[in-house]
Amino acid sequence: MAHYAAQHKWMIFVCTVMVFLTNIAILVSPWLLKLLINDLEKNFATITQREITYYAAGLLGLALVAGVFRFGYRRLIGGLAVRIEYDLRNNLFQHLQKMSKSYFDDESTGDLMSRATNDLESIRRLIGFAIVFIVDSTVFFFMALVIMLQIDVKLTLLALLPYPLLAIVVQQMTGRLHDMYETIQEGFADMNTKVQENLLGARIVKAYNLERRELQDFDQRSQRFVDLNRVFYRLEAILFPLFRLLPGIGTIILLWVGGIHVMEAKITIGDFVAFTAYLAMLTRPMIMLGFIINRFAQGSASMDRIYAILDTPSLITDGPDVRHDISQIRGEVEFRNLTFSYPNLPPILKNINLKIPVGSTVAIIGSTGCGKSTLANLIPRIFNVEVGSLFIDGIDICQLPLKTLRSQIGVVQQEAFLFSDLLKNNIAFGVDVTSETEIKASAHSVDLLAQIDEFPDQLETFVGEKGKTLSGGQRQRTAIARAILTHPKILILDDAFASVDTHTEDTILQRLAQVMSNSTTIIISHRVSTVKSADLIVILEDGEIVERGTHLELLAHDSHYAKIHQRQLLVEEIEAMETI
Structure with missing residues (x-):
């Protein structure tokens, strides 16, 4: 947060000055009132209405000055909070744009949305109100303390006796409220995830007639969220009365001891009135302290959740040996003894050796789960590969700038x-x-x-x-x-024709012929009709290349590809017979 605040240091400086000037104007008022009362006490018979008017005008002027400066710093700090929220939101979005696919596979969208909206709002409230109240209350407390000590040291120490107990309560409650609010935010994210999944999967829920079950599941999550909030507000309900009770004890001590000091002529009536006013003014920061603790617990918990994202590095970045001089690629792709596995899983691709010349069309075909899409995803570096296993134009893919690589690859997924x-x-x-x-x-x-x-x-x-x-x-x-x-220099069609019929597929492929002749094209499909015109057809089984060749060559081999072809022809014949 200090990084974001440093960008607006002059605005923070102006706000701080305004806070000091506001508090000076407020603290001078009881002192002026003290002078008035002492003047009335000593010169009751001789004091004029004009002199009293001067005192009243002074009090009014101080109130106006305090009001103007308070308006100024609150307006500035409100704008500062919105600006920091803006910067933080943009940086969060920018960071999420850089994260790898595996990060989004591990994180729920509902939780990320909760952090990008609800948590950022909590941070804005912390900056816009809580922090300014912390500065305001701290400055006011110590300035008032100096004046009160000047009036009567013993009375000040006695009146502030409950305040160390208050500090202990603050220290204990802040941690509990922080942890509780963090749990509440997690519960809110859990509800968000459930709502999002049900909205996206509404057709499935209705198709299986599971609306009641889904409602019960959401009700359980919602009830957990309510229960967590009840505990939070129960703690908050205990906190606020304490901030009124403990300063109230100080007021009782003031009335008892201060009254005795007046009778013993240790302080004047004006001193007693001013001291009472200062102690009453200290009550406001103490009450606001409860509000601050609440906001600070929410904001700091939200800040932790935001920085949990910002502090997570992207797994896919330009390395130290990246070649920034490369701005274009031709489109040659080569896999050299490539083996790839997802974290904590056995290899899904094994010993892949394949060279795809510039402008050629290569088709990859195989059963579900054999690694076809994974192989295609390695080309735009959706996942990282071992150095020396994947090359573009003869250059290790890890040495190509991500921007250069991805800007010249077109990908169409199923x-x-x-x-x-x-x-x-x-x-x-x-x-x-x-x-x-x-x-x-x-x-x-x-x-x-x-x-x-x-x-x-x-x-x-x-x-x-x-x-x-x-x-x-x-x-x-x-x-x-x-x-x-x-x-694109490289065009990847990952089962891109699955949603169209074979006639439309043939029409599209014919029209794409010109485009594909200018690009290195990789077609992934289950249909033989889609891949038969490719320059090279590769058959994957269990993550390994088991066969390669043209359509006619592979049919002549009478092996894996020929069996797939025969099976699909049989299915087409059966479907044709059923339509008769």
Whole structure:
């Protein structure tokens, strides 16, 4: 937090000065009142109305000065809190953008959303109110203490006897409230996760008629959140009365001992009135201390949760030996004895040796779970690989700048993800500047333009969250159009035709022929019809390459690929017979 505050040090300095000036104006008022009372006591018969008016004007002027400065520092600190929240939110988002896929696999989206919204709001409240009250109350307390000691040392020490006990209560309660609020935030994140999953999986819940069970599950999580808040507010309910009770004991001591000191002429009536005013003023910081502890517990717990993200390094970064002189790639891909495994799991890819020339099309086919998608994900460095096992244009992938590498790779996955935006913006997502003509050309290449022209708003159509207003095939083709609009040097189609029929697939592949001739294309599919035109077909089984060749060569081998081909032909024949 000090890093963010340092960026606004002048504003903090001005706020601090205003806090001092505010407290000086407030603390001078009882002293002026003391002078008035002492003057009335000594010169009751001779004092004039004009002199009393001067005192009243002085008190009014001090109140106005205090009000102006208090308004100033509260306005500045409020703006400072919003600005720091803005910087922190942007840095958090920027850091999340850099995190690897494995991080998001381990963390729930609901928890991350809770940290990016609820926790940041708690931090803003801490900065905007709690910290300024800490500074205000601390400055006021010590300035008032000096004046009270000047009036009567013994009376000051006796009146402040309950305050050490108050400090002990503060020390004990702060830690408990911090831990409790951190648990509350975790409970809130748990509810967020449940709500998000149910909204995304609403069709599944309804299809299985499980609304009641899901409601009961959410009710349990919600009840746990309520119970945690009850414990928190029970502690808070104990705290606030104590901050009124203990200073009240000091007031009783003041009335008893201070009254005796007045009667013994150790202090004047004016001193007693001023001392009473100062002690009463100290009550406000003590009451505010309860509020501060509450806010500090919430804000510090939220800060811990935010920094838990910011302090987590990304696993995928540019290394010290990265070559910044490389700004373009040609598209040659080579795997050399590559073996890869996910953390704490056996290898999913074993001894992969494969060289893909520039501009060629390589298809990877195999059973579910054999490592096809994993192999493709290694090319844009979604996961890290061992040094010396994956090369782009003959250069170790770890030496290529991530920005250079990923900006020239187009990836289309089986589950196409679209943003809540216009259709044209989704297609143009991967480029900074483009024309509508280029967008339409890209849509035409995937056999989508004719359907877009039938939409009432055409390219201006709002596709909704995850593209829910489009069919599965339309979403898939939009994702392909998005990839090819970037003119990638390497194009990865990971089961990208799963949501379209074979006729549409043939049409798209024919139209993509020109695009694919200018890119190194890697096609991952279960369908032989998708891969048969590839320059090279690779068959993966249990993470190893068991066969490779062209469509005709592999059929002639009468091995793995031929069996897959025969099986798919049989399925197509059965489906054709069922439609008759």
